[in-house]
Amino acid sequence: MENVKRPKIVVRPPGPKAKKFIERDGKVMSQSLTRTSPLVGVDESGVWVKDIDGNIFMDLGSGIAVTNVGHKHPKVVEAIKRQSDKLIFLNSCDYFTLPQVELAERLCQVTPGNFEKRVFMGNSGAEAVEAALKIAQWHTRNFYVIGFIGGFHGRTMGSLQLTTTSVGARRHFKGMMQGVFHVPYAYCYRCPFKQEYPDCGMWCVNYIEEIMLKKVIPPDDLACMVVEPIQGAAGYIVPPDDYLPALAKLCKKNGIIFVDDEVQSGFCRTGKWFACEHSEVEPDIITVSKAIAGGLPCGAAIARKELMDWDPGAHENTLGGSPVVCEAALAVLDILKEEKLDKNAEQVGGFLLKRFREMAESHEIIGDVRGKGLMIGIEFVKDRRTKEYATEFRNKLLDEAFERGLMLLAAGPTSLRLAPPLVLTKEQAEVALEIFEESLKKVEKGSP
Numbered sequence: 114m115e116n117v118k119r120p121k122i123v124v125r126p127p128g129p130k131a132k133k134f135i136e137r138d139g140k141v142m143s144q145s146l147t148r149t150s151p152l153v154g155v156d157e158s159g160v161w162v163k164d165i166d167g168n169i170f171m172d173l174g175s176g177i178a179v180t181n182v183g184h185k186h187p188k189v190v191e192a193i194k195r196q197s198d199k200l201i202f203l204n205s206c207d208y209f210t211l212p213q214v215e216l217a218e219r220l221c222q223v224t225p226g227n228f229e230k231r232v233f234m235g236n237s238g239a240e241a242v243e244a245a246l247k248i249a250q251w252h253t254r255n256f257y258v259i260g261f262i263g264g265f266h267g268r269t270m271g272s273l274q275l276t277t278t279s280v281g282a283r284r285h286f287k288g289m290m291q292g293v294f295h296v297p298y299a300y301c302y303r304c305p306f307k308q309e310y311p312d313c314g315m316w317c318v319n320y321i322e323e324i325m326l327k328k329v330i331p332p333d334d335l336a337c338m339v340v341e342p343i344q345g346a347a348g349y350i351v352p353p354d355d356y357l358p359a360l361a362k363l364c365k366k367n368g369i370i371f372v373d374d375e376v377q378s379g380f381c382r383t384g385k386w387f388a389c390e391h392s393e394v395e396p397d398i399i400t401v402s403k404a405i406a407g408g409l410p411c412g413a414a415i416a417r418k419e420l421m422d423w424d425p426g427a428h429e430n431t432l433g434g435s436p437v438v439c440e441a442a443l444a445v446l447d448i449l450k451e452e453k454l455d456k457n458a459e460q461v462g463g464f465l466l467k468r469f470r471e472m473a474e475s476h477e478i479i480g481d482v483r484g485k486g487l488m489i490g491i492e493f494v495k496d497r498r499t500k501e502y503a504t505e506f507r508n509k510l511l512d513e514a515f516e517r518g519l520m521l522l523a524a525g526p527t528s529l530r531l532a533p534p535l536v537l538t539k540e541q542a543e544v545a546l547e548i549f550e551e552s553l554k555k556v557e558k559g560s561p
């Protein structure tokens with residue numbers, strides 16, 4: 114697929130082979146998986162994914178911000194093969210391995226904060242968040258947590274208590290961990306307090322201090338605050354630049370551990386290695402996953418050394434930080450640096466953001482375009498004044514673009530999230546824009 118310049122649709126997706134396979138899938142796989150598009154992938158390279166019928170798609174989602182270095186990067190493949198020939202597995206709760214320590218050292222270096230840190234490795238974003246929650250509870254002996262409405266932090270019983278993107282993820286589940294207090298996020302396009310930035314004086318932050326900490330939950334009963342620097346699953350909601358520093362300051366003042374969930378925004382996605390670096394915030398704990406190992410399962414919580422003061426046996430797992438995964442992650446860190454993918458995300462992301470904003474001028478259905486680097490959200494509304502959700506339109510657009518060879522992801526009730534591999538070139542971005550607008554016009558024409 115090296116010479117591919119545009120998506121190539123040889124048979125309208127889902128083609129006959131895909132249809133057959135999806136039928137098989139339906140007979141054995143859990144129905145809880147949502148499945149955005151009927152794509153059965155068999156091969157990949159860079160920004161391209163080939164399906165079982167021979168169609169080639171341009172991936173604008175990276176499997177939700179996972180394939181940051183591009184699909185099947187040769188250096189990741191090489192690292193996996195090299196390590197597989199030596200040592201595939203030794204469990205880190207009982208023994209030591211070289212790649213794990215090397216990865217932990219590198220994670221301490223690349224994450225913000227010029228202080229000593231410690232790393233706990235798991236296999237997913239949710240596990241990274243669980244680790245952060247447990248670190249904070251252990252250290253403070255406190256139980257309560259502040260989370261944010263619209264936040265997504267995973268679906269395991271602990272992390273789910275923080276997740277409030279939709280009730281569908283929470284219905285019927287009563288987690289072991291109770292005691293999360295949710296506060297509104299700085300979603301300025303739909304301000305929950307019906308105010309306007311900057312005249313609001315960031316009331317959403319003051320609200321935490323003036324109302325929550327004075328009337329609802331004493332700060333010294335809190336284990337931590339957990340926040341996404343850009344809300345992901347809620348629709349790539351970018352808060353004002355001074356929001357994260359204001360939250361960090363509030364936490365510091367009140368002795369609250371500040372947990373920055375960079376599972377989706379980390380590893381150069383936003384044009385910086387971590388999104389919190391845009392506002393020079395140094396979190397007490399950072400959670401990472403997704404892009405870290407190029408698609409292999411890995412997650413980590415990186416904390417100030419003094420916070421990870423728990424006893425042996427307080428928290429561990431079997432598969433976390435296994436050698437092949439860590440070697441893949443080390444290759445990812447090298448590639449991000451060598452290929453300057455933070456810069457590419459900034460440049461190509463800036464270009465896309467500008468062009469989508471221009472597109473919004475002639476398409477009323479686009480209510481808001483926002484983003485940082487290659488983390489771009491487009492929100493659709495039936496009416497720009499009332500901001501009524503245009504969910505059906507968004508879904509049709511996603512399907513229309515898919516049929517033309519673009520892989521897009523929905524987020525929140527009425528947004529699309531664009532998170533292409535960070536190797537996306539400007540020329541490829543042009544192709545994406547052209548197909549996107551073509552699809553948009555088609556759906557606009559077809560809509561009542």
Ligand SMILES: Cc1ncc(COP(=O)(O)O)c(C=O)c1O
Pocket residue numbers: 177237238239240242265266267268341345346374375376377378402403
């Ligand atoms: C910010 C954030 N935290 C945590 C998670 C959970 O990660 P995982 O799906 O790997 O458990 C996600 C997943 O989308 C996420 O976006």
